[in-house]
Amino acid sequence: MxxxxxxxxxxxxxxxxxxxxSAAGALLPQEGPVQPAEIAxxxxxxxxxxxxxxxxxLFKVFHSPLFLAVxxxxxxxxxxxxxxxxxxxxNGGGAIIKTTGFALLHLSLLVLFAGGFxxxxxSLDGYIVLTEGQQFSERPNHYVRLSKGPLxxxxxxxxxxxxxxxxxxxxxxxxxxxxxxxxxxxxxNQGDTGLLTAGINHPAEYSGFSFTLDQTGxxxxxxxxxxxxxxxxxxxxxxxxxEGHFREYRDTIRTPLxxxxxxxxxxxxxxxxxxxxxxxxxxxGDPVLLVEMADNNGNVNWHRHVKLGESIxxxxxxxxxxxxxxxxxxxxxxxxxxxxxxxGLWLGIAGLVTRYAPDxxxxxxxxxxx
Amino acid sequence: xxxxxxxxFWLTIFIYVGAFALELFGYVGRKGNLQALGINIMWLGxxxxxxxxxxxxxxxxHAPVTDAYELNLTGTWFTVLIFLLFIKMGKIQRTIALVxxxxxxxxxxxxxxxxxxxxxxxxxxxxPWLIVHVIFAWLAFxxxxxxxxxxxxxxxxxxxxxxxxxxQTSYRFTVLGFINHAVMLVSGAIWAKKxxxxxxxxxxxxxxxxxxxxxYALVLHVRSFWKWNMKRAAWLTVLGLLIxxxxxxxxxxxxxxxxxxx
Numbered sequence: 063m064x065x066x067x068x069x070x071x072x073x074x075x076x077x078x079x080x081x082x083x084s085a086a087g088a089l090l091p092q093e094g095p096v097q098p099a100e101i102a103x104x105x106x107x108x109x110x111x112x113x114x115x116x117x118x119x120l121f122k123v124f125h126s127p128l129f130l131a132v133x134x135x136x137x138x139x140x141x142x143x144x145x146x147x148x149x150x151x152x153n154g155g156g157a158i159i160k161t162t163g164f165a166l167l168h169l170s171l172l173v174l175f176a177g178g179f180x181x182x183x184x185s186l187d188g189y190i191v192l193t194e195g196q197q198f199s200e201r202p203n204h205y206v207r208l209s210k211g212p213l214x215x216x217x218x219x220x221x222x223x224x225x226x227x228x229x230x231x232x233x234x235x236x237x238x239x240x241x242x243x244x245x246x247x248x249x250x251n252q253g254d255t256g257l258l259t260a261g262i263n264h265p266a267e268y269s270g271f272s273f274t275l276d277q278t279g280x281x282x283x284x285x286x287x288x289x290x291x292x293x294x295x296x297x298x299x300x301x302x303x304x305e306g307h308f309r310e311y312r313d314t315i316r317t318p319l320x321x322x323x324x325x326x327x328x329x330x331x332x333x334x335x336x337x338x339x340x341x342x343x344x345x346x347g348d349p350v351l352l353v354e355m356a357d358n359n360g361n362v363n364w365h366r367h368v369k370l371g372e373s374i375x376x377x378x379x380x381x382x383x384x385x386x387x388x389x390x391x392x393x394x395x396x397x398x399x400x401x402x403x404x405x406g407l408w409l410g411i412a413g414l415v416t417r418y419a420p421d422x423x424x425x426x427x428x429x430x431x432x
Numbered sequence: 433x434x435x436x437x438x439x440x441f442w443l444t445i446f447i448y449v450g451a452f453a454l455e456l457f458g459y460v461g462r463k464g465n466l467q468a469l470g471i472n473i474m475w476l477g478x479x480x481x482x483x484x485x486x487x488x489x490x491x492x493x494h495a496p497v498t499d500a501y502e503l504n505l506t507g508t509w510f511t512v513l514i515f516l517l518f519i520k521m522g523k524i525q526r527t528i529a530l531v532x533x534x535x536x537x538x539x540x541x542x543x544x545x546x547x548x549x550x551x552x553x554x555x556x557x558x559x560p561w562l563i564v565h566v567i568f569a570w571l572a573f574x575x576x577x578x579x580x581x582x583x584x585x586x587x588x589x590x591x592x593x594x595x596x597x598x599x600q601t602s603y604r605f606t607v608l609g610f611i612n613h614a615v616m617l618v619s620g621a622i623w624a625k626k627x628x629x630x631x632x633x634x635x636x637x638x639x640x641x642x643x644x645x646x647x648y649a650l651v652l653h654v655r656s657f658w659k660w661n662m663k664r665a666a667w668l669t670v671l672g673l674l675i676x677x678x679x680x681x682x683x684x685x686x687x688x689x690x691x692x693x694x
Contacts, residue, residue, distance in 0.1 A: 070657035077650050081643050088639040088683070124634045178632075187630070233552045240555045262555035263626050274629030307551075393629035403631060407618040414611050425523070425604055 068142030076136045083132065087123040090115055094122070125182075137175045144168040163417025170413050173406030181399030183213040186271075188394040192225035193281040193297045194387040200271070205394070216396075221269055222248040226257065228388040230278055232344045237307040241278045243390045260392070274393040277302055280311045280327050282351055283385030288378055293318070299389040300327055309344070319355065319376060321363070326352040327386075339367055346370075351383045437491060440484040441544065445537050447477035452533040459527055467526045471519055474529065478512050485509055492550035497566045498557050504543025506566065507680075508536045511574035524578065524601050525594070531581030542681070561623035568616040573676065575609030576648070580673040583666035599662050602669050603655060610648050617645060640679035647675050 066072060090111070091101045101121060105112035119126030144165055188205040190198050198204055200219045224246045231239040245258045247268045258273075260266035265274040279302035285295040300311040311327040330343030331350045339352055353374065354365040368374045373382035451473040458466030485505055488496040496502035515532050518524045582602040586595050620638070621631040632638060651668045654660045660668070 070653055074650060074653050074658075077646050077653070081646050081650070084639050084643050084646070087634060088636045088643070092634070181631075237552050238555060239552065240558065263559040263623075265626060265629065272625075272629060274627070307554075395629045397630070400625065400631060403621070407621065411611075411614055411618060414614055418607050418611065421604070421607065426521075429522075 064142060064146065067139060068144075068146045069139075070143070072139050073136075073143065076132060076139055079132045080136065083120075083123055083129050086115070086118075086120045090120050090123070092122060092124070133175060133178075137172060140168050140171045140175075144172075159420050160417055163413050163415070163419070165413070166409055167413030167417055170406045170410035173402060173409055177399040177402030177404075177406050179399070180402055181211075181397050183211040184216075185211045185395065185397040185399060186214060186216075187397075189276075189391065190394055191299055191389055191391045192223075193299055193389040194225055194228055196297075197222050197224040200394075206391075219269055219271075220249075223268065223273065224248070225390055228278055228390045230344065230388075235307070236309075236344050238309075238344075241275055241390065243275055243278075243392075245273065260390075271394055271396045274395070276391045276393055278388055278390045279309075280329065280346075281387045281389045282325070282327055282349075282383055283387070284315065284325070285373075285382040285384045286317060287380045287382070288318075293379075295384070297385070297387055297389075298325075300325065317376075317379070317381075319379065321358060322356045322360070323376075324354040324356055324362075326354070328352065346386055349383075349386055353381060437484065437487045440480060440487055441540075444477055444480040444484050445540060447473060447480055448533055448537045448540075451477055451529070452537075455526070455529045455533065459530060467529075470529060471516075471526055474512070474533065475516060478509075478516060481505075481509050481512060488550065492552075494553040494557075495563065497562060498553055499551065500546035501543040503566065503570075504539050504546075507570040507573055508539050510567070510570040511539075511577050512536055514571070514574040515578055518578070524582070524605075525585070525598065527585050528578060528581035528598075528601070531584050532577055535577050535581075556627055559623055559626060561619050561626065564619040565616055565623055568612045568619060569680075572609045572612035572616055573680065575605045575612060576673055576676055579603075579605035579609060579669050583669035586666045587663060587670070595662060599665065602666060603661075606648060606651060606655075606669060606672075610645075610652060613645050613648065617641065636683045637679070640675075640683050644672070644676045644679045647672055 091104050093101060105116070105121075115121055119128055123129055147161065148165055150161075186208070187210075188208040190204065191206055192198055200221050200223070202208060202218060226244040226246050228241065228243045230241045233239055240261055243260045243266075245260060245266050245268075247255050247258060249255070249269075258266040258268060260273055260275045262275055265272045267273075279300055281297040281299045283295070283297050286293045298313060298315060300313045303310045303312060311329075312324065314322050314324050317323045328339055328341045328350050329345060330341065330347035332340050332342045334340050339350065349370045350367050351369075352365060352367045353376070354362045355376070356362045366374045366376075368381065368383045370383050370386055373380050451470045454466050454470030454473060458464065458468075458470060485496055488502060488505060492498075492502070496506050511532065515524070515529070519526060519529075579602045582598045582605065586598040586602065589595050589598070620641070624633070624638075625631040651665070651672060654668065655665055
């Protein structure tokens with residue numbers, strides 16, 4: 063029985079199953095990355111695949127019981143195989159090195175499985191958007207989006223993270239080169255803990271959490287009033303819409319006015335002869351907001367533009383462009399599995415190299431094949 | 433694409449095609465001197481290829497590892513380098529050039545079709561892990577391509593004379609490719625953690641890369657434990673390169689992914 067569980071035959075079958083399931087995960091739309099509506103539409107147009115896929119859980123294959131079962135069996139097979147191989151007598155230095163490499167390699171697989179399990183079961187994965195000066199508190203309702211592993215019991219830490227400053231570097235043709243975000247963490251009853259810096263490819267780490275910078279944009283301060291009474295005054299984080307390396311900063315804001323109020327920010331602008339606004343830079347130089355009033359079908363009825371520090375009348379209302387700051391978005395993660403994964407990865411490399419080093423050495427020292 | 437760079441590109445392609453023609457005529461006509469000349473011409477092509485890479489580096493202002501054209505340019509450079517070095521050491525047969533050279537100019541050509549403009553390096557690529565990830569990806573591809581070349585030449589043989597040597601070459605380069613592939617995955621995971629916050633997201637490009645890795649693990653298991661070799665193993669190796677080609681170039685055609693690739 064043990065021989066079967068640790069057999070290469072079983073390993074080959076299990077790896078083949080992993081390949082097939084992974085291929086299904088890569089070819090079929092997966093819940094999570096793909097919106098439910100898109101998956102539903104795909105299933106309607108592919109009824110046969112929809113039936114098979116739905117029955118086998120292939121639309122969420124990497125979290126399906128079938129995939130988990132194959133992973134568990136593979137882990138068991140790997141463990142048994144490694145133990146059995148270690149008990150087999152080997153002769154010669156080369157054989158000992160190969161056996162050591164074999165054991166390391168297969169041990170690394172077990173470590174990777176353990177790390178993957180820890181990541182899936184215990185991690186926290188959230189997303190936040192902060193405007194300069196805004197503070198994030200590590201609590202559930204402060205995340206834009208939050209998911210936790212099913213076995214995670216750790217309570218929220220409650221520390222704060224304030225975005226002190228955000229800046230971006232651009233090439234002469236406005237391609238984004240880097241974003242720099244300065245974050246100030248804080249714990250209750252503790253003093254200044256100093257500044258952290260995050261950039262793309264350079265996440266900030268604090269209290270076991272990583273803050274991975276995702277995107278940046280602009281938050282104009284909009285003051286909306288009527289008869290000198292302020293109805294709302296807020297920094298509004300405009301969406302950054304990107305096509306190639308060109309960016310637009312735009313969003314729809316809710317106002318008491320009928321239809322839709324769409325605002326687009328031009329960080330620096332020029333007015334063409336025909337009155338059309340043209341963006342002339344990514345850094346705030348002479349910023350202007352284009353305010354468009356559209357009906358519910360999105361047809362723009364009229365538009366005005368307002369410079370920083372100025373206001374425009376919208377019927378009986380007044381909209382003032384009172385200030386401008388940057389926002390930055392972060393993926394916030396606490397992943398106890400990652401250190402385990404790192405160990406497993408390096409162990410795997412060491413195992414591979416050790417296992418095949420005698421073969422490669424023999425190849426290089428043997429006569430040629432020409 | 434700057435004019436001089438364009439000239440170098442087509443010169444490289446032309447030289448490789450010339451080398452292939454010499455190899456083919458030498459192989460069909462059993463003229464070893466033509467095949468030897470083909471290898472020498474290939475060295476010339478490699479020189480032009482190197483100059484092309486340097487020119488691209490200068491024009492773009494960064495290592496040629498970001499867009500599809502640059503990745504294919506670098507990848508084929510590594511493939512040819514590995515092949516020529518092992519030919520020089522007398523470790524592999526010249527006839528494998530009949531597969532390696534067409535792979536080279538087809539991949540180069542495909543990269544040319546996709547994009548030619550040199551652009552500054554985006555922030556996502558400004559990481560030392562990019563260099564590690566890309567280099568080992570292409571070393572893996574180069575080794576697998578040579579393994580496949582040996583496999584194809586083995587399949588073409590009607591007699592067993594020389595087949596064992598081709599089979600050994602195919603196995604050894606599969607092993608080398610597998611090790612490089614592992615480093616590619618490791619470095620990719622570390623880079624993904626820093627760039628996206630998570631080391632593995634099951635996105636289509638990552639998943640296909642893992643599929644290719646698992647497939648080659650399967651090939652090595654089958655060779656070691658079931659003692660599959662010669663033609664059976666050769667077919668497995670050829671299929672492996674097809675899976676690898678999907679993971680490198682085919683994924684974007686049917687699955688969108690945030691992951692930049694060739």
